[in-house]
Amino acid sequence: MIVANKNKIVKLAENLTADEQTSGRSLWADARTRFMGNKAAITSLVILVLIVLFSFVGPYFAVWTYEQIDWNTMGSAATLGMPSIETGHYFGTDDLGRDLYSRVIQGTQISLMVGIVGATIAVVVGTLYGATSGYIGGRTDQIMMRIVDILMAIPFMFVLILLLVVFGRSIIMLFVGIGLLSWLDMSRIVRGQTLNLKNKEFIEAAQATGVSDYKIIIRHIVPNLLGIVAVYATLLVPGIIIAESFISFLGLGVQEPKTSWGALISEGAGTINYDTEWQLLVPLSFFIVTLFCIYFIGDGLRDALDPKER
Amino acid sequence: MNHKTIMQVENLKVHFDVSSEGDMPWTKRKKLQAVNGVSFELKSGETLGIVGESGCGKSTLARAIISMVPSETGRVLWFGKDLLALQKTEMRKHRKEIQMIFQDPLASLNPRMTIGEIIAEPLKTHYPKTSKADIKARVEDVMNKVGLLENLINRYPHEFSGGQCQRIGIARALILKPKLIICDEPVSALDVSIQAQVINLLMDLQKEMDLTLIFIAHDLSIVKHISTKIMVLYMGNMVELAKSEDIYNHPRHPYTQALISAVPIPDPKIEKNKDLILIEGDLPSPINPPSGCVFRTRCKKAQDICSQEKPELKEAVSSHEVACHFHD
Numbered sequence: 001m002i003v004a005n006k007n008k009i010v011k012l013a014e015n016l017t018a019d020e021q022t023s024g025r026s027l028w029a030d031a032r033t034r035f036m037g038n039k040a041a042i043t044s045l046v047i048l049v050l051i052v053l054f055s056f057v058g059p060y061f062a063v064w065t066y067e068q069i070d071w072n073t074m075g076s077a078a079t080l081g082m083p084s085i086e087t088g089h090y091f092g093t094d095d096l097g098r099d100l101y102s103r104v105i106q107g108t109q110i111s112l113m114v115g116i117v118g119a120t121i122a123v124v125v126g127t128l129y130g131a132t133s134g135y136i137g138g139r140t141d142q143i144m145m146r147i148v149d150i151l152m153a154i155p156f157m158f159v160l161i162l163l164l165v166v167f168g169r170s171i172i173m174l175f176v177g178i179g180l181l182s183w184l185d186m187s188r189i190v191r192g193q194t195l196n197l198k199n200k201e202f203i204e205a206a207q208a209t210g211v212s213d214y215k216i217i218i219r220h221i222v223p224n225l226l227g228i229v230a231v232y233a234t235l236l237v238p239g240i241i242i243a244e245s246f247i248s249f250l251g252l253g254v255q256e257p258k259t260s261w262g263a264l265i266s267e268g269a270g271t272i273n274y275d276t277e278w279q280l281l282v283p284l285s286f287f288i289v290t291l292f293c294i295y296f297i298g299d300g301l302r303d304a305l306d307p308k309e310r
Numbered sequence: 311m312n313h314k315t316i317m318q319v320e321n322l323k324v325h326f327d328v329s330s331e332g333d334m335p336w337t338k339r340k341k342l343q344a345v346n347g348v349s350f351e352l353k354s355g356e357t358l359g360i361v362g363e364s365g366c367g368k369s370t371l372a373r374a375i376i377s378m379v380p381s382e383t384g385r386v387l388w389f390g391k392d393l394l395a396l397q398k399t400e401m402r403k404h405r406k407e408i409q410m411i412f413q414d415p416l417a418s419l420n421p422r423m424t425i426g427e428i429i430a431e432p433l434k435t436h437y438p439k440t441s442k443a444d445i446k447a448r449v450e451d452v453m454n455k456v457g458l459l460e461n462l463i464n465r466y467p468h469e470f471s472g473g474q475c476q477r478i479g480i481a482r483a484l485i486l487k488p489k490l491i492i493c494d495e496p497v498s499a500l501d502v503s504i505q506a507q508v509i510n511l512l513m514d515l516q517k518e519m520d521l522t523l524i525f526i527a528h529d530l531s532i533v534k535h536i537s538t539k540i541m542v543l544y545m546g547n548m549v550e551l552a553k554s555e556d557i558y559n560h561p562r563h564p565y566t567q568a569l570i571s572a573v574p575i576p577d578p579k580i581e582k583n584k585d586l587i588l589i590e591g592d593l594p595s596p597i598n599p600p601s602g603c604v605f606r607t608r609c610k611k612a613q614d615i616c617s618q619e620k621p622e623l624k625e626a627v628s629s630h631e632v633a634c635h636f637h638d
Contacts, residue, residue, distance in 0.1 A: 026466050027421055201418035205482070208376060209432040210405030219431075223422040 041300025126186025134194030359537030415475030
């Protein structure tokens with residue numbers, strides 16, 4: 001009786017002071033606050049957003065399109081194709097007299113798209129595959145993970161190059177190739193984490209209640225994995241961009257007249273002896289700045305989501 | 311209160327395969343006998359306390375009853391229906407009648423879900439068509455019952471203390487109005503003052519909702535407080551099963567006697583003068599249990615027959631079962 005009355009009093013006091021149903025601070029909200037406090041990560045995020053915005057807004061300020069050839073500068077890029085506001089070639093021209101400003105914008109779009117699509121495929125496929133494998137365990141786990149091992153044993157670059165050679169150079173093929181292989185590491189990491197989570201009591205509680213395996217994976221395991229997945233995905237994006245750049249550098253990536261950072265860097269590197277260093281430096285600085293930003297964001301995310309590990 | 315039998319466990323055995331270092335895939339695995347032939351009957355409204363030292367198979371027994379751990383032999387009759395023989399999907403339907411409360415209050419709650427979502431989960435699982443308003447009303451109702459404020463519904467588990475977390479766990483177990491709740495050491499992770507609160511809450515709820523409890527603990531005084539019947543386990547074997555006060559006042563098995571004598575008495579004069587029965591030696595390996603009576607290696611009364619013949623669980627006096635050749 002006394003307990004009941006006391007409860008009522010406590011409740012009354014609580015009602016007077018706190019408003020109804022204050023929402024709690026979720027782990028995500030906590031992580032967001034920590035992330036906001038990380039200056040390097042926030043600066044990187046701002047720069048990255050500016051770069052993305054530039055790739056969408058930039059074309060409105062362009063005088064030339066990315067495939068138009070300025071016949072005046074063609075052949076004399078070193079003298080007439082210098083970066084200048086008067087000619088409308090803000091970043092100069094390339095060897096063929098095309099506007100580098102427009103081409104860098106085009107390249108930024110393609111490279112970021114490849115990175116993001118590749119990472120998305122890796123996140124979705126890798127997370128579900130790894131979580132399923134780890135949660136079910138036993139023989140299923142063995143078989144699923146040996147498949148990953150076998151796929152991993154195949155040299156990634158070799159397969160990608162082969163795909164592009166056999167099926168022709170197209171951006172779709174590039175996505176397929178990168179998507180096929182990028183989820184392997186992710187699924188391994190996720191599986192390891194799932195094995196860890198699987199023995200937690202809240203999973204057991206869900207099993208005892210009769211929640212189906214599918215719902216346990218979706219509702220209990222995946223949300224608890226998202227922290228590590230988010231971190232790993234941000235670190236995966238640069239890897240994929242580099243892979244695409246390498247393929248494009250080899251001349252197997254995107255098709256002319258479209259371009260990407262890797263292709264631009266390759267062209268710029270080819271003409272470095274002709275006093276046209278901007279052809280290399282402009283795409284290269286975009287490339288490096290973006291990768292730096294993404295790595296810093298990934299680092300910031302890791303610190304924010306896993307404060308204990310610092 | 312009508313004392314209808316709701317659950318009968320008959321000769322339940324759980325064995326685990328243990329692989330040791332250097333085993334080849336074809337080597338025969340060693341058997342670890344976690345639960346070895348446990349039988350009991352549970353009547354509606356009763357509380358069965360299960361005690362025993364760490365690793366004696368208490369938790370495994372609880373998990374085997376609701377087939378979370380596969381059992382070797384035996385039957386678990388739930389209103390006459392053998393739960394162990396059911397298909398997985400059919401078993402799922404019965405899960406709403408038997409709920410469980412866990413040892414570590416915080417670990418048993420998903421850190422990414424609000425407590426409203428956590429408590430509502432069993433309801434959503436078994437009655438997916440319940441409307442949102444209904445769910446909320448039921449959750450708030452059950453939160454009230456366990457003494458949690460309704461306005462905490464959107465909070466996350468890490469914002470609560472251990473005792474509150476255990477209340478959330480209890481609320482989750484109660485929301486489906488189950489008939490049986492299995493409490494797996496629900497208070498061992500809490501400090502003493504909170505232990506009392508949680509135990510009293512459980513007892514109040516039991517009266518109010520006509521619950522049957524299986525209460526696992528290694529603290530005899532708590533078990534005595536809440537249980538109507540107590541089962542003592544030693545290395546997966548039942549050594550004694552009797553009414554709570556009988557076990558406490560007249561323990562008949564040497565192991566139980568030692569356990570009871572170890573319970574501190576809150577009176578320094580008596581405590582000082584009581585003779586403590588010490589159990590010597592270590593717990594034998596469950597992979598290679600002693601022949602005959604499992605307790606004989608540490609028992610003062612052990613004689614030749616103990617190593618040859620395993621004592622059956624027999625009624626010493628009415629409703630007091632003991633498994634010992636030389637019980638008191």
